[in-house]
Amino acid sequence: MLARVSAALLGVALFVGTASAEDTTIKFKLGWTTQGSDAAFFYAKDNGYFKEEGLNVVIDKGNGSGATVTHIMSGAYDAGFGDVNAIIQNASTKPEDAPVMVYMVWNQPPxxxxxxxxxxxxxxxxxxxxxxxxxxxxxxxxxxxxxxxxxxxxxxxxxxxxxxxxxxxxxxxxxxxxxxxxxxxxxxxxxxxxxxxxxxxxxxxxxxxYGMDLYSNGVMVSRKLIASNPKAVAGLVRAINKGMIAVAKDQNAGIKAALNFDNQINVDVEKRRLQYSFDKLIVSPEMKEIGVGDVKDDRMTRAIGIVVEGYQLARTPAPSEIFSREFLPPRAERELTYTAN
Missing domain, CATH: 3.40.190.10 (Periplasmic binding protein-like II)
Structure with missing residues (x-):
């Protein structure tokens, strides 16, 4: 069932589940250079949402949403914002190393x-x-x-x-x-x-x-972090979710946080990019139905099939290897209302 990570992975998580998220440092890799569409992460940091969860989240710029997956697999990063389709590719050949997506952001493919x-x-x-x-x-x-x-x-x-x-x-x-x-x-x-x-x-x-109903970028974490500190993963997701909800209502506050992270950004362009991400990639009938951060099980299964076909993968990963809603806040807390401002 897509609702959970594999039984073996959860078993390890339960065994070490007493690990505290307090003072936990999480190295987080963005999908690309600083962009307005990443504002929720910066907002969560600036407004103390990570700190409230006992987390010290260190955010670094990225060099490709697919590369985020390999950086996490190498152990250089604990979490990041990247492409779920790259997880599918890697999970086909290295299921024990591929990260798990725990919060879907770009519900619509770019x-x-x-x-x-x-x-x-x-x-x-x-x-x-x-x-x-x-x-x-x-x-x-x-x-x-x-x-x-x-x-x-x-x-x-x-x-x-x-x-x-x-x-x-x-x-x-x-x-x-x-x-x-x-x-x-x-x-x-x-x-x-x-x-x-x-x-x-x-x-x-x-x-x-045109028949390519794929999911795209979201928050992914290493299997090591899930196993060693599931409390930290849940806290990370809660904090990012709060940032998403806030920035959807106030893009100016989101861009201010992005500017605090990188004072070289083009504010006008990046504010437009942030709004574009909500208009084209995040807000959809599906998101409104199931809440931000989640996916539909049957659609994820179809998306995996498309990627397996497209990349001619030898093994079709199970949906539970790719996405887990185990750490999502309750549906009522993931009600995203976007107002362009």
Whole structure:
């Protein structure tokens, strides 16, 4: 059952469950450089939510939401904000080392294909005969064959050009590629920073709208931390949940906390990114039904199947290896009401 981590893992947790969360230091890795969409973590720290739980949470910048998983697996970090699909990949081959997601944040997937108006691409069928630029190894690029298969496109007619992530938007703007395989929350604001209007001048095709109903980024923790100090994990989740609820109501306070963490951020852009995360990735009919932080069991099972197919994994991990709601606050405490301000 998805509600719990594996019996063996819980058994260890119960055995050492008397460990105190008091004065516990948790090294926490972000998914990327400082972004407004991470404001809940900074807000929780600035407002003493971690301290109330007896935690000293040390937050570091990240270098990719998939890399967060490997950093936790190596023991360099105890927890972080990263991609659940990367957990699935690693759990397939190293189930004893892969972290567990304990709080889903991006309920909707950010994987998308973006094209400039006038490119000749108006529907996904129009990808045929055009060149798509993708960064090798990123989920959007690696899952393209599954996207093609599910939507009955002729993949041999789609040309894929590999490039570094930072070249995608400049090459799209110049017309060197016809479309780019991106994370919407990253690409949208890369376009903004390049003086583009991503709403008026670009079309966006979200994987989630075309048979790729995947989950995405959330809070994950190491199996070691779950086993040695489940109280600390529960406290971490409670504190982050309080931060999420607060920032959903007051984005200015969230951005102030982000600025306290990194005074080099572009406040206007990062506030827009924070609001974009709520509009496009967090608030959904499912989130409103089950509360922020949770997932639906049947959808998670389907999502695992998509990733197993897309990455041609040899073993299909059980949902309980990927996500645990064991540490979630009660549903009433996860009622998120978003008001743009």
């Amino acid at each position: 994987f998308a294909i973006v094209t400039k108006n006038g490119s000749g691409i108006n529907t996904i069928k129009d990808f045929e005969g055009h060149t798509l630029g993708g960064a090798q190894g990123t989920p959007t690029t690696r899952l393209l064959p599954v996207f093609v298969q599910k939507n009955k496109l002729e993949g041999e007619k789609i040309k894929l050009s590999n490039m570094a992530p930072n070249l995608q938007e400049p090459m799209l703007i110049k017309g060197d590629i016809d479309a780019a395989l991106v994370f919407n929350i990253t690409s949208y604001f890369n376009l903004v920073l390049n003086n583009q209007d991503p709403d008026k001048d670009y079309k966006w095709f979200s994987f989630g709208d």
